[in-house]
Amino acid sequence: MKENLLIYISIFLYLNKRTKYMSHNLLKGKKGIIFGALNDMSIAWKVAERAHEEGATFTLTNAPIAMRMGAINDLAEKTNSKVIPADATNVEELKNLFSESQEILGGKVDFVLHSIGMSPNVRKKKKYTGLNYEWYKQTLDVSAMSLHKVLQVASEMDAINEWGSVVALTYIAAQRIFPDYNDMADAKSLLESITRSFGYHYGTSKKVRVNTISQSPTVTTAGSGVTGFDKFIDFSENMSPLGNASSLDCANYCISMFSDLTKYVTMQNLFHDGGFSSTGVTNAVMDRFGE
Numbered sequence: 001m002k003e004n005l006l007i008y009i010s011i012f013l014y015l016n017k018r019t020k021y022m023s024h025n026l027l028k029g030k031k032g033i034i035f036g037a038l039n040d041m042s043i044a045w046k047v048a049e050r051a052h053e054e055g056a057t058f059t060l061t062n063a064p065i066a067m068r069m070g071a072i073n074d075l076a077e078k079t080n081s082k083v084i085p086a087d088a089t090n091v092e093e094l095k096n097l098f099s100e101s102q103e104i105l106g107g108k109v110d111f112v113l114h115s116i117g118m119s120p121n122v123r124k125k126k127k128y129t130g131l132n133y134e135w136y137k138q139t140l141d142v143s144a145m146s147l148h149k150v151l152q153v154a155s156e157m158d159a160i161n162e163w164g165s166v167v168a169l170t171y172i173a174a175q176r177i178f179p180d181y182n183d184m185a186d187a188k189s190l191l192e193s194i195t196r197s198f199g200y201h202y203g204t205s206k207k208v209r210v211n212t213i214s215q216s217p218t219v220t221t222a223g224s225g226v227t228g229f230d231k232f233i234d235f236s237e238n239m240s241p242l243g244n245a246s247s248l249d250c251a252n253y254c255i256s257m258f259s260d261l262t263k264y265v266t267m268q269n270l271f272h273d274g275g276f277s278s279t280g281v282t283n284a285v286m287d288r289f290g291e
Contacts, residue, residue, distance in 0.1 A: 027258055030111060032109050036114070054259075059082050059105065082104050109159060114167070117143040122182050140183075165209050211270055215247075216274060249272070257270075
């Protein structure tokens with residue numbers, strides 16, 4: 001199965017280098033903050049590249065420990081953006097992030113991408129029925145509660161313009177059981193609930209929209225840490241009428257959600273999965289049972 005994963009990674013890198021999109025200036029004049037870009041396999045990395053191509057200016061941020069593991073400074077140079085280290089679970093650091101971002105960008109922001117997820121239990125191969133509860137709390141804090149903290153800090157600081165857009169990335173394991181997704185499934189469920197709840201309050205008070213995008217299983221540094229990840233991808237590819245959506249296509253969807261073309265979309269969990277979420281079975285999957 002490791003060979004299959006290497007093949008998927010090779011295809012992913014080839015497609016993402018080869019595919020180019022014409023800019024339509026969808027984000028011209030808009031300012032934002034992008035959380036979670038680690039390396040060029042990250043969806044957040046692709047979002048930053050596409051946002052830059054569409055005319056946006058933004059700051060990049062990640063936890064200091066994650067920044068030491070990745071290449072975020074290369075992305076900053078490529079997109080002419082500034083990097084502001086911040087732990088998304090730390091309210092004071094988030095306040096500093098929004099304050100510095102507004103100084104650098106020259107005003108309030110128009111969009112925020114929350115692309116943050118981490119589970120010590122997954123990393124340590126703990127089964128869902130035998131979790132370490134301190135790690136469990138860390139999973140929920142980093143992967144879900146951090147969104148609430150980002151939204152609360154932004155709201156209290158009035159840091160996002162009216163009709164601004166906040167997008168968080170999620171996965172269908174929030175609604176359906178994927179055994180090896182472990183406590184990350186609980187975190188994604190909480191993330192989606194926060195999106196609905198805070199989306200209501202932020203919408204009524206400041207006309208800020210909040211949504212999640214439920215992406216196909218994607219070859220990223222975080223995703224590849226899940227047991228059986230290559231099987232995840234293979235199964236999903238065969239269960240999706242359009243096949244798995246790439247990280248670049250997910251980035252394009254994020255751009256549309258940041259743009260003025262989706263001003264009245266809020267509090268939604270938007271599936272970007274090639275039809276996987278609405279498919280019961282496919283001929284490709286059934287044929288495998290006949291082998």
